[in-house]
Amino acid sequence: MKNIAYDQVHITGGFWKAKQEMLLVTSRSVYERFAETYRFEAVNVKGWLARLMAEEARPANRPRTPHIFWDSDVAKWIEGTAYLIKIARAWDLSPDQKNELQALEQICDETIDTICENADENGYFNSHFQIMEALGEARRFTDRSQHELYCAGHLIEAALAYQNATGKDKLLRQMIRYADYIDRVFHIENSAVFETPGHPELELALVKLARFTGEEKYLALAKLFIDRHGDSSKDIPPYDVFNNRYNQDEMPLRKRTTADGHSVRAMYLLSGMIDVATHYQDASLMDACRRLYDNVVDHRMYITGGIGSTHLGEAFTIDYHLPSRTAYAETCAAIALAQVCGRMIGASPSVPLLSSYADTLERTMYNGILSGISLDGTGFFYENPLTIDLRFNDPNVSTKDKEYYPETTRRKVFSCSCCPPNVLRFYASLGDYLYSVDEDTLYIHQYMASETSLPSLKICQKTDYPLSGRISLTIRREDPAIRRIALRLPGWCERFELNLPYEQKNGYLYIGLPDSPSMPDETVIELDLDMPIRFISADPRVHDALGKVAVSRGPLIYALEGKDQPEIDIHRFLIDPSAGAGLGPVLPGFLLPSIEAEGVLPLPYMDRMEKVDDPGEDRDTKLYRSYDPGAFKKVRVRLIPYYAFANRGSSDLTVWIRVK
């Protein structure tokens, strides 16, 4: 099965068009924050070294040498901006927007020039290690923990994206030299101190590079890394706390059954595994991929699509351990899961429930990734909690050392700022995930207003999804080889209408196209997915969600935020799923409607308890007293889409709401 690439899928309106347009602001903001924090300066290795040698005074926040993964930040920004330049070609831009895009492209060009000027003869480029080598303080390819090949991978992806977007191949030619050098050191000579990338990423980049260049050796190198991983005596992890499990080194990858350790690493590695397994038709590796995917999605994933339950090691923990308040659920981990889903779709046409991959992708894309960026496109969350109890966000309760609660407001940049450019590149290339073609079938995985034009096919998708579930598709066929259209029936959808006969299988609705002698022909599909407000339970082994429900509609998970009901303690509220819940207003900037729901507060009880603060009352302790079920007061609350939380300042938050 072959995905239709983002550059052939033009998102033309609705929610995602608005979000993609916002990325112009995001690209500029991320660039400025990265420039302020010396990340762009660092790629000028010679310049940095010259200033160091001249013992020039440094600002307090400018480190002596570049951070080990700054190159990846710059690379991901170039990659994301490249996708943005490409998709914006189809937009109706204002003169200001055109100027801005040109300005961003110019920054890319200048940065690429600098990178190429500073690369070694043999193609090697790494601002940290080149400077450390010049200073005699470290040597390349000697320490697997230093993100060296991870940076290389992101540079290769950036080079491919930029060539695709602009036709300019300067960075790509440079990166091909770099990839050849890596191939020599790690494959032909196997002369490095370690044998596999510490933080996976290069694997995926090599597969992309092989696909673009047609050079099998890059795929062979990716396969070599996958084969060696967890099976190399050279790759001894450097830290105690960041142990074998953290590094996915506990066992050879084909033996893995559970997703463990650092969740972003686990999912990047899984992406590489899927790519390699697909290319080489490697059944045992693909079995491992399916086991890992199933383990994540069936046992270790938040309802938002967030993954990685603990901040320590940014890691998976164990099945059903999905704490809401201490959720780490890194934005990059949800993005990595989405990448896995995209690859699984392509790799697995024959699995019993093919739609699970697109379902999970949709879950991350509307919830656990999107919560990582503010509504204005400039603020980011690294961690995405499902519950915030502001009263306890106190240094005496929550610090890295105590009970660890994530931050409650987004930031414009982090010291480890992987998430912001990752969000940019993910949403700018969102078109990658809509369609794929498998032999005679066009698969439609995601619903959004868009126009797609291939030599064989034109697809026009008209919808206001996910505001409603009504989707109108016009498929203009130029090639009679396409004989079926498969429409994903989302996992959340229990009722639908379709204007044409269909067969339901694998989570898709298959529509046969007529044997038509005259091409082109046109098929008009009207799909109406019923999209009621739903109350969701978790498996009762998720003890943190016991006796609670989440509210959802279509692909969106909703949340109760304190801002909308300042007079109540949202954690005491009990929702009533049997009472009417309806759509509420679209709050400014939220783009999609809120939900209004009913429930109760145990009010007399609260009143009594609050009176207890009266110091005169005769109680041995004011904390505990006889249980009294009391009476309840009806309350109407407003829920907002989870992705929009913390856009109005810090607030109490809960996705899982106690049920009446």
Place this chain on the structure above:
Amino acid sequence: MKNIAYDQVHITGGFWKAKQEMLLVTSRSVYERFAETYRFEAVNVKGWLARLMAEEARPANRPRTPHIFWDSDVAKWIEGTAYLIKIARAWDLSPDQKNELQALEQICDETIDTICENADENGYFNSHFQIMEALGEARRFTDRSQHELYCAGHLIEAALAYQNATGKDKLLRQMIRYADYIDRVFHIENSAVFETPGHPELELALVKLARFTGEEKYLALAKLFIDRHGDSSKDIPPYDVFNNRYNQDEMPLRKRTTADGHSVRAMYLLSGMIDVATHYQDASLMDACRRLYDNVVDHRMYITGGIGSTHLGEAFTIDYHLPSRTAYAETCAAIALAQVCGRMIGASPSVPLLSSYADTLERTMYNGILSGISLDGTGFFYENPLTIDLRFNDPNVSTKDKEYYPETTRRKVFSCSCCPPNVLRFYASLGDYLYSVDEDTLYIHQYMASETSLPSLKICQKTDYPLSGRISLTIRREDPAIRRIALRLPGWCERFELNLPYEQKNGYLYIGLPDSPSMPDETVIELDLDMPIRFISADPRVHDALGKVAVSRGPLIYALEGKDQPEIDIHRFLIDPSAGAGLGPVLPGFLLPSIEAEGVLPLPYMDRMEKVDDPGEDRDTKLYRSYDPGAFKKVRVRLIPYYAFANRGSSDLTVWIRVK
């Protein structure tokens, strides 16, 4: 108000007699574990040094130099064993028990001989610092963080207890020399590097020493420490994480309004503050004492009487932060709170609710302290969680660095083994907390079968409390100055019967005695406290207990333990307070009955969810699905007294139970 001391109160039967008899086993076991771990060897400073100089081979677990607080472990063991020797005089002992007591006394004598032989001329004794000084590696009185004066305090308390129990004053004479030396260094010369004890304890010991010797200077020194605390520029805390708050150094003690930092330190210091405030009639200091007590009991105390919510710094956090699963609630902290309560009773006859102190003391004594020792008297908990969810006690979830869950099985000794001898000394001197006399009134604070004989009074208390609430008291008066009996009406008691006319005030029932010309006379009091099974709620600001109840009867808090209902997940169970709950059997060794209660399991829902593990079922994720209130299956559960948890191996546990 003057407490009647433990050595005049003979506990004659029932629950506490059994527990006190068990202490014979406890004393032996703690001694053996301490001897095995070199704590007793260390007080032989010269011997230790000689072996060190001879470069004798050391076992792997024997440190090069004694730990800084080993002396306090030995001292607390002597103190506790002294109380035991004293109370056992009134017991009907078997020949074996007599021999055992003599053997324990002999160990005390030998240890005391060794201490006295190894003390400096000036009275100084500290095994750690004497050895470090001999090695030239540290000097006495230079580092406030090293528990030096804390050890001194415990040695003084041990000396007083041993003199009282046995009449032997060798250690006491030694410790008086030591106290005089400390007085010279810290008061007269003020020549030490620091000005106040780092870990409070010496303050209380000095007050006891002053009371015994009649020497005002020891009280003056205690007052000096209290006055200086938080107001000394010399006392700079040595660590970052163990900061001013940890050390109770944020402000002068009279300004404090909340109990913060290390909870044991906070409560030992508060004990010293109460002693000093009481002796000097220091109103501003006593006001601070009341504020701190109220803050703990009304805002920061678990329902078990446990205190200190976080393991980091073993500290208080903030109001209403009382997490069940990560509860630290150190056994020593509950003991320290009990000590505070005992002192507050004596200090505060005029507060509006005098009985709160004895109520809190009773809460700790039956729950949060007693859970710290196993039913056989040899195993100990340092931390006392209110919830254990065994499935998540996995190194990938809970470690000191991740979500920190306490241990689930008791240990015989810890590297920091303060709790075991503290439990021994607390329960061996439990008689201290029963009675006090204030001018013309005999106060009866605690109910247990006992006989008390003073020149002026004989009190015979007959009861099976807390099995029932029926208490029969015979007061034989020799002195007509006693004109009132005040019986505590426990905070948990809502109905009672009393055979004599009374006035209810301050949480006590005051019974006037007749003006009787002929002494002795006798008054027989029959008090019947209604003791139903109660369901308790927490203040709703304790979010961890929202929608949950605890089950209690009399002073006991009960808990649901997995062992008693192996077929259900106790965390999914919902209790029904409106259904009948009744007493169940007394389990072997538990001494008090279990409770049987009713509730429901959301069973069809569970069944469905458990079927979901069927890999064939068509779901995008097995974790989440539409809410269905489903039906409930009635379940009968057994609850055990909280103090008895984890005596049958590790098990799931919960004090707070979800309410139907």
